[in-house]
Amino acid sequence: MVISVSHLSKYYKVHQKEPGFVGSLKSLVSRRYFDSKAVDDVSFTINEGELIGFIGPNGAGKTTTLKCLSGLLYPTSGKVDVLGYTPFARKNVFLKQISLVMGQKNQLWWDLPASDSFLLNKEIYEISDKDYNQTLDELTTLLDVKSVLDIQVRKLSLGQRMKCELIAALLHRPRVLFLDEPTIGLDVVMQQKLRDFVKEYNKRYNATILLTSHYMKDVEQLCERVIIIDHGKVLYDGALSDIVKKYAKYKTISVVFEKEIERSKFEKLGKVIGVEGTKVLLSVPREASSKVAAKLLDTFTVEDLNIEEPNIEDIIHDVFSHHKR
Amino acid sequence: MRNLKIILLQFQEVIEDRSRIFVWFLLGIITPLIMILFWRGASHIPGWTSNEITSYYLLAIIINAIIMCQQEEHVGTIDIQEGGLSSYLLKPFSYFWLIFFNELAYRLLQGILGILLLVVFVGFFPGLFAFAKSPDVLFLSVIIAIVAFLLTFIFKMIIGILAFWLTETRGAFEATNVMIVIFSGLLMPLAFLPSWLEQIVSKMPFAYMIYFPVIAFEGKLTVLELWQVLFMEFFWLGICLLIYKKLWQEGIKQYTAVGQ
Numbered sequence: 001m002v003i004s005v006s007h008l009s010k011y012y013k014v015h016q017k018e019p020g021f022v023g024s025l026k027s028l029v030s031r032r033y034f035d036s037k038a039v040d041d042v043s044f045t046i047n048e049g050e051l052i053g054f055i056g057p058n059g060a061g062k063t064t065t066l067k068c069l070s071g072l073l074y075p076t077s078g079k080v081d082v083l084g085y086t087p088f089a090r091k092n093v094f095l096k097q098i099s100l101v102m103g104q105k106n107q108l109w110w111d112l113p114a115s116d117s118f119l120l121n122k123e124i125y126e127i128s129d130k131d132y133n134q135t136l137d138e139l140t141t142l143l144d145v146k147s148v149l150d151i152q153v154r155k156l157s158l159g160q161r162m163k164c165e166l167i168a169a170l171l172h173r174p175r176v177l178f179l180d181e182p183t184i185g186l187d188v189v190m191q192q193k194l195r196d197f198v199k200e201y202n203k204r205y206n207a208t209i210l211l212t213s214h215y216m217k218d219v220e221q222l223c224e225r226v227i228i229i230d231h232g233k234v235l236y237d238g239a240l241s242d243i244v245k246k247y248a249k250y251k252t253i254s255v256v257f258e259k260e261i262e263r264s265k266f267e268k269l270g271k272v273i274g275v276e277g278t279k280v281l282l283s284v285p286r287e288a289s290s291k292v293a294a295k296l297l298d299t300f301t302v303e304d305l306n307i308e309e310p311n312i313e314d315i316i317h318d319v320f321s322h323h324k325r
Numbered sequence: 326m327r328n329l330k331i332i333l334l335q336f337q338e339v340i341e342d343r344s345r346i347f348v349w350f351l352l353g354i355i356t357p358l359i360m361i362l363f364w365r366g367a368s369h370i371p372g373w374t375s376n377e378i379t380s381y382y383l384l385a386i387i388i389n390a391i392i393m394c395q396q397e398e399h400v401g402t403i404d405i406q407e408g409g410l411s412s413y414l415l416k417p418f419s420y421f422w423l424i425f426f427n428e429l430a431y432r433l434l435q436g437i438l439g440i441l442l443l444v445v446f447v448g449f450f451p452g453l454f455a456f457a458k459s460p461d462v463l464f465l466s467v468i469i470a471i472v473a474f475l476l477t478f479i480f481k482m483i484i485g486i487l488a489f490w491l492t493e494t495r496g497a498f499e500a501t502n503v504m505i506v507i508f509s510g511l512l513m514p515l516a517f518l519p520s521w522l523e524q525i526v527s528k529m530p531f532a533y534m535i536y537f538p539v540i541a542f543e544g545k546l547t548v549l550e551l552w553q554v555l556f557m558e559f560f561w562l563g564i565c566l567l568i569y570k571k572l573w574q575e576g577i578k579q580y581t582a583v584g585q
Contacts, residue, residue: 012581015492020337021333021334021337023337024337067411067582070415071414071415072411072414072415072580072582073580073581073582074577074578074579074580090414092417092418093417095415095416095417096417098415099415100411100415102411106412107412121416124416124417124418125416125417126417
């Protein structure tokens with residue numbers, strides 16, 4: 001087991017001010033604070049080599065959890081163990097084995113070429129010349145950025161910069177990698193390249209990767225297991241494919257009849273969600289879907305018929321809105 | 326009515342940062358006060374010729390450039406409040422030392438410029454400079470200047486990491502700079518202060534940042550006094566280190582890594 005989190009909580013103290021001028025005058029004299037529960041009693045474990053998607057809406061507590069795991073934040077309560085270390089102690093042996101990459105912010109020197117920042121990291125992480133050259137060569141080839149390493153970082157495009165950030169974060173070949181919104185702000189082609197890279201890094205070094213993203217595509221393509229979090233609590237932890245089974249109780253049958261058919265004739269087969277000329281959309285319980293399809297084909301003259309899984313994004317959206325209620 | 330509402334909202338923004346209100350008030354009254362003190366003192370200061378006063382200010386400019394660290398804003402605003410600290414904390418290298426090396430590079434560059442400036446001054450106005458002649462005094466003065474650099478560094482680190490607790494740091498930074506300008510001797514030699522005030526101020530850490538290094542180089546201190554200055558510098562260095570360590574330990578738990 002590489003990561004173990006048990007009953008982790010992190011509260012932030014927030015200063016509350018009543019709106020308006022009188023509220024301001026009051027806050028001049030005395031201020032009221034309350035605890036905002038960013039992460040509230042979260043537990044999970046992760047094994048070596050797993051690539052896990054951490055999903056949830058804005059403010060769900062994903063980034064806070066990653067920050068606790070990488071030792072940036074002091075947990076309010078609970079126990080965190082990564083590679084056998086307590087992250088907040090930030091021992092050098094621990095830091096040399098992990099990396100946290102955050103989409104929006106950078107560690108590269110803005111006014112110098114990326115290669116200078118890499119050299120600084122080489123010294124800081126005490127990477128040998130041989131390892132440095134080999135890793136740098138592998139990473140720059142994989143990410144296709146060899147040509148921009150000697151250009152001032154502020155002159156690079158967002159995509160190029162993001163790739164250089166990744167290289168800087170991976171030069172010491174971390175065994176555990178935390179990726180916070182790695183594809184944010186990138187175009188579709190660049191997102192795909194980055195995904196391929198993350199998958200390759202995971203396979204090549206058997207690295208444990210925990211990734212947060214707003215883009216379901218990132219998670220669908222990369223992660224077998226997902227942890228869904230909202231309002232600081234874990235809602236789901238398991239295989240991505242099981243979410244569909246667990247939360248999507250219905251499938252959608254879309255059928256195109258040869259000619260228009262009276263509604264009453266197919267109404268009893270499932271819940272009608274749409275009729276558009278000869279095209280009809282029916283929502284049916286998962287287990288009954290093939291039976292209903294067979295019946296449709298038997299009873300009517302059908303031009304086209306599809307059984308569709310609901311969109312994973314919609315399912316997760318459902319999970320969140322259920323949780324709110 | 327609309328304007329009144331907008332004015333009130335502006336007030337709200339100003340009130341939100343309590344420390345700033347206080348500091349701006351202080352800033353306003355302090356400069357005239359200092360001027361009064363200066364002109365009262367300047368007319369009759371025993372032991373200070375006008376050449377010595379001139380060279381005091383020239384040396385103060387140079388020593389200030391070389392010794393006075395300026396990292397507090399970077400540490401407080403960019404690193405702690407805007408979250409830049411995160412990328413340092415993730416590295417297996419101490420943040421303190423990384424900032425120290427960065428500041429050292431700055432000070433050395435400033436030092437080269439400062440020394441060039443000094444050479445130009447001395448070249449043009451050879452008679453104007455009162456400078457220590459004895460190698461013992463010069464040697465001790467260099468040591469005093471180096472320790473003064475360390476002292477300002479730690480002191481500014483303390484001010485910088487106050488940002489762990491303060492949401493608005495400008496007030497604290499401004500206040501510190503005001504204190505330094507007045508009590509470090511940057512505005513005028515501390516000897517010009519009324520003697521009761523000079524007694525107090527010369528025990529405070531600020532005096533060891535500019536004033537004492539400058540008068541040491543000027544040759545106004547005996548070897549014994551130089552050793553006393555060094556002793557006091559180490560005393561404050563120790564105190565500041567302890568404070569810094571304690572504050573860092575507590576502050577880092579408050580760190581929220583926002584903006585990241």
